Amino acid sequence: MTDLSDAELIKPPRSQWRDVWDQFKSHKGAMAGAFVFVTIVAVVFLGPFFWTIEATHIDIRARNQGPSWAHPFGTDQLGRDTFARMMAGGQTSISVGLAAMGLSLILGTFVGVLAGFFRFLDGPLMRLTDLFLALPILPLLLVMMLLFREPLNGAFGPETGIFILIVTAIGITSWMPTARIVRGDVLALKEREFVLSARSIGTKNSRIITRHILPNVLSPIMVSATLGIANAIITESALSFLGLGFPPDFPTWGRLLFDATDYLQQYPERVFWPGMAISLSVLSVNYLGDGLRDALDPRVRGR
Amino acid sequence: MLQFTIRRTILAVPTLLFISLVIFLLLELAPGDPMAQVPLTVPPDVKEKMRLALGLGEPVHVRFWKWIVQFFWVEPQVLVDHIFGTTFSEGKLRVISWQTRSPVMEIVIQRIPQTLWVVGVAYIVGILIAIPIGIYSAYRQYSVFDQAGTFISMVGYSVPPFFSGVLVIVIFSVNLGWFPSIYDTTHVVNDWASFKVQLNQMIMPVMVLALQITAQISRFMRASMLDNLNQDYVRTARAKGLGERVVVMVHVLRNSMIPVVTVIALGIPSIFGGAIITEQVFKVNGIGQLLIGAIQANDLPMVQTLTFIFAFLIVFFNLIADILYGILDPRIRYD
Numbered sequence: 001m002t003d004l005s006d007a008e009l010i011k012p013p014r015s016q017w018r019d020v021w022d023q024f025k026s027h028k029g030a031m032a033g034a035f036v037f038v039t040i041v042a043v044v045f046l047g048p049f050f051w052t053i054e055a056t057h058i059d060i061r062a063r064n065q066g067p068s069w070a071h072p073f074g075t076d077q078l079g080r081d082t083f084a085r086m087m088a089g090g091q092t093s094i095s096v097g098l099a100a101m102g103l104s105l106i107l108g109t110f111v112g113v114l115a116g117f118f119r120f121l122d123g124p125l126m127r128l129t130d131l132f133l134a135l136p137i138l139p140l141l142l143v144m145m146l147l148f149r150e151p152l153n154g155a156f157g158p159e160t161g162i163f164i165l166i167v168t169a170i171g172i173t174s175w176m177p178t179a180r181i182v183r184g185d186v187l188a189l190k191e192r193e194f195v196l197s198a199r200s201i202g203t204k205n206s207r208i209i210t211r212h213i214l215p216n217v218l219s220p221i222m223v224s225a226t227l228g229i230a231n232a233i234i235t236e237s238a239l240s241f242l243g244l245g246f247p248p249d250f251p252t253w254g255r256l257l258f259d260a261t262d263y264l265q266q267y268p269e270r271v272f273w274p275g276m277a278i279s280l281s282v283l284s285v286n287y288l289g290d291g292l293r294d295a296l297d298p299r300v301r302g303r
Numbered sequence: 304m305l306q307f308t309i310r311r312t313i314l315a316v317p318t319l320l321f322i323s324l325v326i327f328l329l330l331e332l333a334p335g336d337p338m339a340q341v342p343l344t345v346p347p348d349v350k351e352k353m354r355l356a357l358g359l360g361e362p363v364h365v366r367f368w369k370w371i372v373q374f375f376w377v378e379p380q381v382l383v384d385h386i387f388g389t390t391f392s393e394g395k396l397r398v399i400s401w402q403t404r405s406p407v408m409e410i411v412i413q414r415i416p417q418t419l420w421v422v423g424v425a426y427i428v429g430i431l432i433a434i435p436i437g438i439y440s441a442y443r444q445y446s447v448f449d450q451a452g453t454f455i456s457m458v459g460y461s462v463p464p465f466f467s468g469v470l471v472i473v474i475f476s477v478n479l480g481w482f483p484s485i486y487d488t489t490h491v492v493n494d495w496a497s498f499k500v501q502l503n504q505m506i507m508p509v510m511v512l513a514l515q516i517t518a519q520i521s522r523f524m525r526a527s528m529l530d531n532l533n534q535d536y537v538r539t540a541r542a543k544g545l546g547e548r549v550v551v552m553v554h555v556l557r558n559s560m561i562p563v564v565t566v567i568a569l570g571i572p573s574i575f576g577g578a579i580i581t582e583q584v585f586k587v588n589g590i591g592q593l594l595i596g597a598i599q600a601n602d603l604p605m606v607q608t609l610t611f612i613f614a615f616l617i618v619f620f621n622l623i624a625d626i627l628y629g630i631l632d633p634r635i636r637y638d
Contacts, residue, residue, distance in 0.1 A: 029457075134318060134621065135325070136613030138576045142598050143606060147332050234463045238580055241465040242595060254465075261469055261584075264484075268473040275466030283461035290457075 023295040030291020036284035040277070044090030053081040074270070076259070086273055089251040094281070096166055096236045096252070101228035103171030105178060109221055112182025113209055117190060126183070129176050137173045141235065144169045145244040162246050166239065170232050178224045185217045219296035226289030230282045237278050253278045304629055311625060315618050320371075322614045323607075327367050330603050370607065373398045378408050402602040411590060411608070417488045418589030422578045425509040429516025430567060436517070437524020437563075441532060442551060452521065459518030468511045468584035475507060482507050488588040508585045512578065516570070523566050527559040534558075561631045568624040572616035 024030055058080055067074050074082050115125035145165065152161035189195065190213065198208050237254030239245040246252050248259070256274035263270055345353075361369075377395045384390060397406040436456075440449035476484035483504050492501050531537065532555055540550045579591030586592075590609060597605035 131318060131321060134322060134614060134617050136572070136576055136610055136617060138579055139594055139606075139610045139613050140326070140329070142595070143326075143329060143610065146598050146601075147329065230461070237463060238465060241580065242583060244598075257465065257469065264469065264472060265477060268477050271466075271469045271473065275462075275469060279458075279462040279466055282463070283458060286457060286461050 020295045024291050027291035027294055029287040030295075033284040033287030033291065036280060037288060040090065040281050040284070041094060044087050044094060047087045048084070051084060051087065053084045074267075076270070082256075082270070082273060085251045085256060086253075086277060089253045089256050089274065090277060092163075092246065092250070092252040093233055093236060093254070093278070096163065096170070097229045097233040097281075099163075099167045100170035100174070100232035100236070101225055103167060104175040104228050104232075105221060105225055107171060108175035108178025108224070109182050109214075109217070111175065112179040113186055113213060113217070115179065116183040116186025117205070117209060117213065122183075125179075129179050132173070133176050135173070138238070141169050141173060141239060142242065142244055145239060158247050159250050162250075166236055166245065170235050174228065174231055174235075178221065178228070181220045181224060182217050185220055186213055189213055189216050222296065223289055223293045226285050226292060230285040230289070233278060233282055233285075304626075307629065308626055311622055315622055319611075319615060319618055322618075323371070323374075323611050324367065326607055326610045326614070327370065328363075330607055331363055369396075370398065370604070374608065374611070381406075381408070398604050398608055400597075400602055400605045402597065402600050402605065407605050407608045410593065410605070411612070414588065414590045414593050417486075417587055418575070418578060418582065418591065421486070421505060421508045421581070421587055421589065422512060422574055424505060425512035426516055426571065426574055428509055429513040430520060432513065433517040433520035434524055434563070437521040438528055438551070438556065438559075440521070441525045441528030444529065449525075453525075456518040456521050459514045460522070462514075464511050464515060464581050465584055467514060468508070468581055471507050471510060472584070484585070486585045486587040508581055508587060511584070512574070512581055516574065519570065520563065520567065524559065524563050527562050528555060531555045531559045561628065564631060565624040565628045568620050568627055571620050572613065575613060575616055 076082055076085070111125055111129065115122045115129075148165050149162065152165050155161060156164060195208060195212055198212055203211070233253075236245060236252065237257065240252050240254030241258045243258060246255055248255070253274040257271055257278070260267070260270040260274065373396060377397055380395070381397060398408065399405070400407045400410060403410065436452050440446075440452040443449055472484045475481045481503075484507075486504050486508060490497065490501055490504070492498050537550060537555060540554050541547075545554075575590075578589065579594060581587070582589045582591035583595060590612075594606065594609045596602075597609065
């Protein structure tokens, strides 16, 4: 007892996020994943400030070139710089991924919290979740792309229209796992003492949810956020690859891959860059998710 | 258990009906006009008659009911007629494709073998590779093999089939010239040489699909084995002197297979969905390609029927998974 110095006694308690960060740091794959993903995002969004060739600039004399100092990734069949197109495509793909993930998280958390907190909503909302889980997602996404493309293009212009459509379509078809996880956690949380004490001093339901329930379900939400980004990037690329995504003059990684497959025999290297970009971002986000799951799980963190 | 099975089967019926309604209403909003390709010289009143002949003139609920009757009542009768040579369905209207003006189910029946061959073989190959990998990497947790296996399964999980597919085409078809890049569905297997050709063209699509399946299932297998390896019954088995082989391959494996089997059952419908992309990459003439073609051609009865078949597969295999879980694991009691 006497060994304890004053300095140690008055040291403030370590915050939970400090522990999480320490555990996260020890997961090598997650650190590498975070590094790669941040690098990709930085290159894609900051790169155009340094690489001034426009993604849509057509230089027909320089078409179908291989990698060189002027065009590090080469040029396409119209002489457009592939590196600039990759960055432009990445902006779209990553924005779609983040926005769709955000929408599906909001929907999933909303449904999950309502179903877990209010008993009378639990049955109907969970049946609704089951129904959505039984829908064939990819065929329905394709059908939705076909149906709402024209009206939204008319209302918001071709690029914004498709962006809204893809984000909404992916968002409303991928919230179900989040809703289930959040509901399970809320069911357990609302029986805890701190919720009871909050209720006993007269806190309103809305206040209990925002102050006490939501901060405590943050960790499963964060894990499903990372998985959501990966899922959304893959889905958007798949739609673009099937020719039902963004219009041809508006590059995304999936679209670039789709266009490159036409020149598979002559320029096989052209499929490599967009495919690699998609796979690397998804892989890094998945590793990030793995690390976060371990870091946020108190049972794993102690070890 | 029987009671549970019956209850779940009965519950599946309204689910499926509701899903078919959702699909129908979604398609109802379609802006495309199936009469768009009809020449402009055709007078409007004739066009109107053609529209009526397609069944487009009636209100929504009548058409939905007609589709229900055609799909759930007439089509099974056609099947019965086909098997037993009876004439129940004679003169009854079937679900007709707008593209080809022939019954949708006949086209689907033509296309299903192609999909089943590729997807089915890939699924079996994937499972056969995944299970040993999962067992071994759990048994030697954190060994080099486990680290490599985990990394490869993460890669397989992350690389989308439209990239891995194109990549194997570039490597094995364009550069090495080993396998054909296009799957020839008209190829008939009747002797050893033609079987080898079939095998050759199946390798790449199967490889791409199997990579994904292996990645998912080996992750599950590993996690499930790890859960069981630390259980008390394993220590008991070792303590009573059983060989390591028997402990792992009989005691642990049998218990670990319970969740894995249900995951395998649950994955079958999603594989059909994923095969849409793989079929597109390798130009396999299966139901995925049929769906894409129908969507682009605005063939609503075809899209409706195919999407419903996908939904049916999901609900059906969910049911199978639940029942399997109950049968395999005596600790699960549903009532």
